[in-house]
Amino acid sequence: MPKIPWGKDIELAGIELVLQANANALIRPNYTTNLHAWFLDCIRQDDPELSAILHDEQAEKSFTISNLQGKLIPRAEGFELVSGTKYLWQITGFDHKFCTWLGQWFQNLPHYVNLRVTSFTILGGSIYLKPTTYQALWSESIGFQSNFNLTFTSPTSFRHKKHHLPLPIPENIFHSYLRRWDNFANIGTQNIDTEEFLAWVDEIIFINSHSIACTKVASGKQGFVTGFIGRVEFGIDRKANQKPNFEQLLYVLIQFAPYCGTGHKTTFGLGQTKLGAIANIDLVTASPIQQELIAQRVEQLIEQFIKLKKQQNTERAKKTALLWAMLLARREMGESLQAIALDLEIPYTTAKTYVKLARKALREQQI
Numbered sequence: 001m002p003k004i005p006w007g008k009d010i011e012l013a014g015i016e017l018v019l020q021a022n023a024n025a026l027i028r029p030n031y032t033t034n035l036h037a038w039f040l041d042c043i044r045q046d047d048p049e050l051s052a053i054l055h056d057e058q059a060e061k062s063f064t065i066s067n068l069q070g071k072l073i074p075r076a077e078g079f080e081l082v083s084g085t086k087y088l089w090q091i092t093g094f095d096h097k098f099c100t101w102l103g104q105w106f107q108n109l110p111h112y113v114n115l116r117v118t119s120f121t122i123l124g125g126s127i128y129l130k131p132t133t134y135q136a137l138w139s140e141s142i143g144f145q146s147n148f149n150l151t152f153t154s155p156t157s158f159r160h161k162k163h164h165l166p167l168p169i170p171e172n173i174f175h176s177y178l179r180r181w182d183n184f185a186n187i188g189t190q191n192i193d194t195e196e197f198l199a200w201v202d203e204i205i206f207i208n209s210h211s212i213a214c215t216k217v218a219s220g221k222q223g224f225v226t227g228f229i230g231r232v233e234f235g236i237d238r239k240a241n242q243k244p245n246f247e248q249l250l251y252v253l254i255q256f257a258p259y260c261g262t263g264h265k266t267t268f269g270l271g272q273t274k275l276g277a278i279a280n281i282d283l284v285t286a287s288p289i290q291q292e293l294i295a296q297r298v299e300q301l302i303e304q305f306i307k308l309k310k311q312q313n314t315e316r317a318k319k320t321a322l323l324w325a326m327l328l329a330r331r332e333m334g335e336s337l338q339a340i341a342l343d344l345e346i347p348y349t350t351a352k353t354y355v356k357l358a359r360k361a362l363r364e365q366q367i
Contacts, residue, residue, distance in 0.1 A: 005106060006099075006127075008100070010103070010133060011099055011184070012137065012259045013103070013259075014093070015102065015106050016089070017088070019068070019089055021118065022119045023118055024081065025117055026117065027078050027115065031068075032268045033268060035113070035115070036065060050097055062184060064271070064272065065089070065091050065267060065269055066091075069090075070086060089113075090128060094184055109122050138188050140255075146235065147233055148236070149275070150231070151231045152232070152272070153272045154227075154271065155217045155271075156271045157228070158263045164227065166227045168207065168210065170234060173263075174205070177253040180260040181260075188249055210230065211230045212232060231277045255275070257273045261273055298325045323346075324361075327351055328358045337352060
């Protein structure tokens with residue numbers, strides 16, 4: 001078995017890679033979809049068993065990836081990369097099998113990250129989150145503290161009644177941590193009622209201050225996500241110590257946050273979370289103008305297309321309206337239809353047909 005940079009029992013870890021753009025290139029707003037696909041292909045080639053587990057068995061995925069941290073120049077069609085520019089890319093794991101693979105892979109990194117339209121040279125990497133175990137994290141939980149800071153370095157959102165909730169509500173934040181903890185740790189929660197714990201969180205955790213912004217970003221294949229980004233200082237009511245088992249779990253979940261991320265779509269770069277107050281988050285990179293414009297146009301088109309459907313409230317009508325809107329909005333912003341089709345993983349001929357149908361529908365609506 002290849003050497004790994006941490007012990008064989010490690011269950012949580014995070015690495016940071018230094019990437020260098022190999023050419024001037026334009027990448028799409030949802031480029032993390034391509035990073036996600038490339039990374040999963042690395043796992044598939046190295047460890048088919050782990051790949052199958054991630055693909056078929058894990059409702060909660062045991063890893064996160066970040067977006068690219070560095071100079072991304074906003075353009076109407078996406079982001080411009082300048083040859084030779086360096087970027088940081090972070091990957092975290094919170095499962096024993098995944099962390100074992102990650103350590104082996106880290107010791108023998110590939111030379112390049114190959115995306116559809118460009119590539120990056122991997123210049124090196126480092127361990128940026130302490131390798132540890134769930135038992136150690138539980139045992140090292142600290143005593144009472146009056147407040148704590150979390151910095152959300154990429155857009156963060158929660159699913160709420162089939163919509164996105166872009167607010168740092170403590171109950172939602174800790175529910176996302178607890179769900180992942182229950183899936184992978186199985187320590188300290190055997191006798192804890194989830195609903196009771198979350199009601200307690202809602203009662204004793206409050207927001208002291210924040211510096212956040214709301215943004216819409218392209219993520220995955222399902223369009224745009226509305227999320228928040230920035231620093232939040234949370235306060236803890238002193239009566240937290242009246243329930244020591246809840247209090248210890250709370251402190252453990254705070255330490256767990258950087259490993260597991262916050263909210264949904266954390267395997268596509270969203271919800272990246274760091275402990276402490278971190279300044280100088282690049283809000284421009286996180287919320288480029290073209291993403292806002294496309295998102296607004298998509299919403300406008302969805303409303304128009306839904307009105308044209310005979311059965312407006314069906315899931316099929318909503319999915320068709322979303323697909324038509326995404327295709328047409330991105331086409332209007334100057335993207336090639338072939339690139340859009342590749343990005344959405346649909347045949348070019350299908351994309352071409354849908355754009356024609358969408359345009360025809362809009363013309364008929366105006367008559």
